[in-house]
Amino acid sequence: MTRVINLAPGPTELDQVWGLRDDYYKLFMEDYNKSIGSGDPVLVELCRLRIAQLVESRFDLALRYSPAVRAGLTDEKTTALPRYPTSDEFTERERICLEFTEQFVIQSSAISDEDVARVMTVLTPEEFIYLCKALSVMDQFARASSAFRLEPPPVVPATMPDFLLPAQADA
Amino acid sequence: MQSEDDGSPAAAIAIPIELSRLAAIPIRTKRSFQLDPVLHELIRIYNAKYQDCQYCQNARQAVAVQHGLEEDMVSALGHFETSDLPEQIKAALRITSALASNPALLTDQIWADAGRYYSEQELVDIVLLSMHTTASKTTITLGLDPGKEASSRLFYPTETDCYGTSEDLSEAIAGLESRGIAVRPQAEARI
Secondary structure (H helix, E strand, C coil): CCCCCCCCCCCCHHHHHHHHHHHHHHHHHHHHHHHHCCCCHHHHHHHHHHHHHHHCCHHHHCCEEHHHHHCCCCHHHHHCHHHCCCCCCCCHHHHHHHHHHHHHHHHHHHCCHHHHHHHCCCCCHHHHHHHHHHHHHHHHHHHHHHHHCCCCCCCCCCCCCCEECHHHHHC | CEECCCCCHHHHHCEEHHHHHHCCCCCCCCCCCCCCHHHHHHHHHHHHHHHCCHHHHCCEEHHHHHCCCCHHHHHHHHHHHHCCCCHHHHHHHHHHHHHHHCHHHCCHHHHHHHHCCCCHHHHHHHHHHHHHHHHHHHHHHCCCCCCHHHCCEEECCCCHHHHCCCHHHHHHHHHHHHCCCCCCCCCCCEC
């Protein structure tokens, strides 16, 4: 249960907590949805879930990005995510981007020109720019979800129309 | 790095200006976060230092300075726990610090201690502002930090090229002016 006690109305703890600043909530989620929609959906979803694992956001871990599921992202692969450096489930491109994601989450100011150059061997400059923006909003959102201790939602929040609950993803 | 969305790639990766205004950047408005200006500025600068954004950490909100922000408070951010900063500022910075490093470290004790000084709505605002100001990670990672020289100055809420305009902002600026707070850039006021 979230650590916030006096909540706004809404079907999920996300709505109930962020709804206390409803104007900010709506606009942030608009930017979030737009920002994650500009890249390869499978790659974005792998990065989102890895961020959620690192910052311990149970809320984020309970959702699946539907464009990624439609593009073929499997449960086997998401389950293998903590073992991405060695698991056969992942391509070299995914490994490099996930490693970069970890750097972004843990200490982005320590990312070197060499680190960026490595990512640019598997992404175009445009893809890299959009990945950075997606990482930024996903990192922000997961940090707040963890800090507020948001529970996994019983339904998909209306502000996250491109997401599914795992049961829906399996159907 | 903020922008009105004109459909360009730069605008697509930028933070919407209205979102920042709702985060009370540059000042509190009726629909924004409602934190004390000094605390707001200390949270913003704490994250700027943590993310190593030269541009962000070398500017000061003129309104916060007029409300009591002093440079020794800014200097203390790097060691706030052992500093002379007031206990209520430390309580808020513990939340900001956890958000920036590992939000799972935000314990019930930290939350409860902060709750001795702040309402629950203010605690929510502290979390959301701490989160909002981590957005400079993108700027740093893309090598787009304009640097210290571009920002070593006081900044004012009337700088429309940075903060745009809105009814809420205009109303808040008028409210500050009516209380004698300077809201317009002075000639070359550098820090």
